[in-house]
Amino acid sequence: MNNMNELVALGEKNVMNTYSRFPVALEKGDGAYVWDINGKKYVDFVAGIAVNALGHNHPKLVKTISEQVTKLIHVSNLYYTAPQIELASLLTKYTDFDKVFFCNSGAEANESALKLCRKYADMKGKPGAEIITMLKSFHGRTYGAITATGQEKYQKGLTPLLPDIFHVPFNDISALESKMSEKTCGVFIEVIQGEGGVIPADFEYLKKVRELCDKYDALLIFDEVQTGVGRTGTLYAYQQTGVVPDAISSAKGLAGGVPIGALLATDKAAAAFKPGDHASTFGGNSLATSAGVTVIKEIMENGVLENVKKQGDYLTEKLNELKAKHSSIVDVRGLGLMKGIELDTPAAPIVSSCIEKGLLLVGAGEKVIRFVPPLIIEKEQIDEAISILDSVL
Numbered sequence: 001m002n003n004m005n006e007l008v009a010l011g012e013k014n015v016m017n018t019y020s021r022f023p024v025a026l027e028k029g030d031g032a033y034v035w036d037i038n039g040k041k042y043v044d045f046v047a048g049i050a051v052n053a054l055g056h057n058h059p060k061l062v063k064t065i066s067e068q069v070t071k072l073i074h075v076s077n078l079y080y081t082a083p084q085i086e087l088a089s090l091l092t093k094y095t096d097f098d099k100v101f102f103c104n105s106g107a108e109a110n111e112s113a114l115k116l117c118r119k120y121a122d123m124k125g126k127p128g129a130e131i132i133t134m135l136k137s138f139h140g141r142t143y144g145a146i147t148a149t150g151q152e153k154y155q156k157g158l159t160p161l162l163p164d165i166f167h168v169p170f171n172d173i174s175a176l177e178s179k180m181s182e183k184t185c186g187v188f189i190e191v192i193q194g195e196g197g198v199i200p201a202d203f204e205y206l207k208k209v210r211e212l213c214d215k216y217d218a219l220l221i222f223d224e225v226q227t228g229v230g231r232t233g234t235l236y237a238y239q240q241t242g243v244v245p246d247a248i249s250s251a252k253g254l255a256g257g258v259p260i261g262a263l264l265a266t267d268k269a270a271a272a273f274k275p276g277d278h279a280s281t282f283g284g285n286s287l288a289t290s291a292g293v294t295v296i297k298e299i300m301e302n303g304v305l306e307n308v309k310k311q312g313d314y315l316t317e318k319l320n321e322l323k324a325k326h327s328s329i330v331d332v333r334g335l336g337l338m339k340g341i342e343l344d345t346p347a348a349p350i351v352s353s354c355i356e357k358g359l360l361l362v363g364a365g366e367k368v369i370r371f372v373p374p375l376i377i378e379k380e381q382i383d384e385a386i387s388i389l390d391s392v393l
C-alpha cells in the first residue's frame, strides 16, 4: 500500500462522510500548480473552488500571514484592530458600499444578509418579512442559507426549513414581479449562478429587479461569494451590471485561502443593524483580515485585475476553439476567470480523466465543467489545461 492509499483509507475511517472526494491527497502548491503526496504535479483550475485568488505560496501573502501571526492572530471584537479596519476601508473605497460586517464563510455572510433583510423589515415596520431567492441558486449550508438555496437536492431531509423564503425562476422578471409585494424585505441573486451551472444573470433583468426592490422597499442582495474579489474582471461582478444592490456577501477568495466572510452594505441597509444585533467571535480576526488586505491590494493596485481580463478573454477564445472541435461542448459562458462549458454528457467522468492527466477541474451541476483558476494564471498554464482537456474530450 503506498502513502496515498493509506491516507485515503485513514481519511475514510476518521473524517465524517459528507464529501465525495477524488482519491488524490494534495501536499503543496506554488502559483497555479499543486503537487500530490507522490510528487505528481497538477495545474490547478479549481483554486480551492475560487478561493486561492493569488494562487498557492504567493510570496506577499506568505509574508503578511507569517508576520501577522507573530503579532496577533485573534483578539476579540470587543476591541479595534488595524487589519480589520484597513480591510473594511479598502472594501468601501473600491465599491459603492459604506459598511462591512466580517464573519468566516460564505454561508455566514449570507446568514448575515438574511438577518439584515428581516431587521430592515422590522425597522421599517413592513407588513411581512418575506425573502425571495432564485431557483438553481446556491447560498451555503447553514439553515438560513440552505433555505435560501433554490435546489431541492440540498434541502432533502432537512425540513422544516426557515419560513417565508420563496424561490422563483432566475432571469424571469415576471415570475419575480408576481411574487413580490409590500411583504417582501429582501431579494437574493447571484450575478453568475456558480454551483447552479455557471449561469450569468441578464443585466437588463437585474435593472428591473432593482426597480422592483425600490418599488416595494425591499433590500437587493447580490451573493458575490463566488463572483467577488476580482473573479469576473472587476473587484465585484455587480460593478459590470449597471446595478448597485443594497448589500453583497463576499467570502471565498477574500483572504486568499484563510477563512473569511463579509457582508458589504450601503448605509441605508446597514442602519438596520444596531450594536448587539449580530456578532461573530472569529469574524474579522487579525490573521484573516491582514491576508484580505494583501489580496485586495494585489488585485486592485498590482495588476491582478488586468490579468483576469486578459487571461479571461484568452480562456474564452481557447474554450470556443474546443467547442468548434468537439460537438460534446454545447455552450461556453461566464465572465473573467469564472467560466463554464456545458456538455451534452455528464461532466464527472471528464473531470476524473483530467485529474488523472494532471489538471484539476470542478463540475457545476450535472453537465457543466467550471474553470476558476487562480487570478494570477498565465497564458502557458491555460494552454496546458486546454491541451489536457482536448485530449480527454
Ligand SMILES: *Cc1c(COP(=O)(O)O)cnc(C)c1O
Pocket (backbone or CB within 6 Å): 104, 105, 106, 107, 108, 110, 138, 139, 140, 141, 190, 194, 195, 223, 224, 225, 226, 227, 251, 252
Ligand atoms: C461557495 C458559495 C457559498 C457558500 O460559501 P461557504 O464558505 O462554503 O459557506 C455561498 N454562495 C455562493 C454563491 C457560493 O459560491
